[in-house]
Structure formats: C-alpha cells, structure tokens
C-alpha cells in the first residue's frame with residue numbers, strides 16, 4: 682500500500698513539474714516577443730541622503746508590460762531571462778533607457794543624479810557590456826550623469842580575472858559599482874577589497890527588523906562601520922518607517938531607499954517628487970559656492 686502511495690505521490694509530483702515546465706516554456710516564448718516588441722518600462726525609486734533628505738539618485742527597476750497580465754514584476758521574469766540569454770537584450774535596453782531618461786531629466790532642469798542600474802552576472806560574463814557602456818558614454822549628458830551598476834555578490838563569487846579586468850575597464854568610463862543585497866550572500870570582505878566596489882546596499886531583510894531585533898541591529902551597525910572603514914558608502918534598502926530612518930541616521934548610514942520615501946515611480950512622477958524634495962531642502966551644501 683505504501684508503495685502505491687509513493688507511486689501516486691510520484692505521479693502527482695511529476696504532473697506538478699510538468700505544469701511548471703509548461704508555464705516556463707510559455708513565459709519564455711512570451712518574453713521573446715516582449716523583447717522584439719519592447720514591452721518593458723522602467724520605474725525609478727529615489728535614493729535620498731540620510732542626513733539632508735535631498736534626492737541623491739534613482740534606481741531604475743524594470744517591469745514587463747504584458748499585453749494580458751499587465752505590469753509584471755522583475756522577480757517573475759529576470760531569472761528566466763538570465764537562463765535564456767534574453768537578459769542581454771533586456772539589460773542593454775534597460776541601460777540605454779535609464780541613461781536616456783537621466784539625460785531628459787537634466788534637460789528638464791533636474792540637478793544631476795546618480796542613476797543606478799541592476800546588472801546581471803550573465804551580462805558580466807559577456808565582453809559586450811564594455812562596448813555597450815562605451816557607446817552610451819558618448820551620448821549627451823553622460824559626463825554629468827553618474828552611472829552606478831548594481832551587482833550582487835554572486836557576480837563577484839563566480840568571477841574570474843576577466844571579470845575583474847572588465848569591471849575596471851568599465852570603471853575607467855566613470856562608472857561606479859554598488860554591491861546589492863549586501864548581507865544575504867557570502868559577504869566576504871575580500872570581495873570588497875579585490876573588486877572596484879565603492880558602495881554597499883544593506884539588504885532589506887536586515888533593515889526591516891533593525892529597530893526590534895537586537896542581532897539585526899548589530900549586523901546593520903557592523904556593516905555600516907565596516908563599509909566606512911573600507912572607504913565605502915552605504916545605502917539601506919527597504920526603509921519603511923521613521924524609526925528605521927532614525928536608527929540608520931544615528932549610525933551614519935549615508936543613503937536610504939524604501940517605501941518611507943517612495944515606491945518606484947514612473948519617470949514623470951519621479952521628476953515631480955525630486956523637484957519637491959529639492960524645494961523642501963534648501964541646504965547650504967546645495968547653494969553654489971561664491972567666488
């Protein structure tokens with residue numbers, strides 16, 4: 682009897698697997714069409730200075746404008762895009778679109794911002810990334826925009842000397858690197874020393890409990906201090922409450938990002954928010970130095 686049960690279970694499981702596989706094939710096919718038809722849009726989440734509250738930059742976050750399902754979140758398709766190589770055309774579009782938008786904001790009168798773009802490890806294993814960014818760097822406004830590539834620790838973990846060289850070549854074009862989701866991977870200090878990273882982003886999972894959970898509080902504090910002693914800047918991700926912001930500010934976290942400030946926004950709403958923040962923050966640091 683137990684054998685029969687096992688058999689049933691097994692069959693049930695394989696049907697489930699079949700369903701998962703079928704869905705995946707469907708998403709893959711739809712994603713190919715999405716790339717051809719450019720069914721993507723970028724949302725922008727403000728990153729603000731923890732002390733002054735002024736907008737320092739924006740993180741570009743991709744969404745898929747699916748003809749039937751509406752806006753699809755990246756967690757539902759980035760992994761498939763990586764497995765199929767479709768992340769290469771999608772990633773190229775994201776990079777160019779984010780820079781085009783940042784330049785448009787400049788033309789519209791926003792102060793120069795840092796624009797952060799998430800880059801997958803798959804893109805980092807392709808030499809094409811250097812050429813892509815080199816081309817982008819010759820477009821208008823690039824010298825006034827600060828491009829930041831957000832990479833995860835897995836990029837560095839799987840990296841070879843070639844990755845390191847590629848990172849440095851891209852770095853020569855004036856591009857900075859930020860280590861995303863910091864604390865969730867191996868968080869090896871040797872990565873921070875070896876690679877030209879100048880910024881870490883503390884993962885949301887630590888930030889969300891930093892006020893109530895003693896060990897998360899200690900961890901956040903330790904990451905900030907360690908990063909600072911290595912000469913790196915720190916952004917806290919997923920800041921949702923005033924008490925979290927206070928906690929982070931008291932511990933000299935440089936930047937904050939999260940729903941407390943704003944969700945990711947369409948470009949035009951981001952522009953309006955950035956202008957409002959600019960007006961609310963008439964700080965001495967922002968007035969031009971007299972000569």
Ligand code: C2E
Nearest residue numbers: 742743754755756759775799800801919920921939940945
């Ligand atoms: P990420 O780079 O760590 O981006 C932060 C994610 O946290 C975003 O989700 C953002 O909407 C969300 N978030 C921000 N503040 C809060 C908060 O206060 N509370 C909560 N609960 N969530 C917050 P999103 O946009 O769904 O993106 C998810 C992930 O997808 C990103 O994580 C990134 O790893 C990936 N991704 C997004 N766009 C791209 C892209 O253009 N290329 C690549 N390769 N990956 C991307």
Ligand code: MG
Nearest residue numbers: 740799831861
């Ligand atoms: Mg990111």
Ligand code: MG
Nearest residue numbers: 861862882918
């Ligand atoms: Mg992150």
Ligand code: MG
Nearest residue numbers: 861862884885
């Ligand atoms: Mg994440």
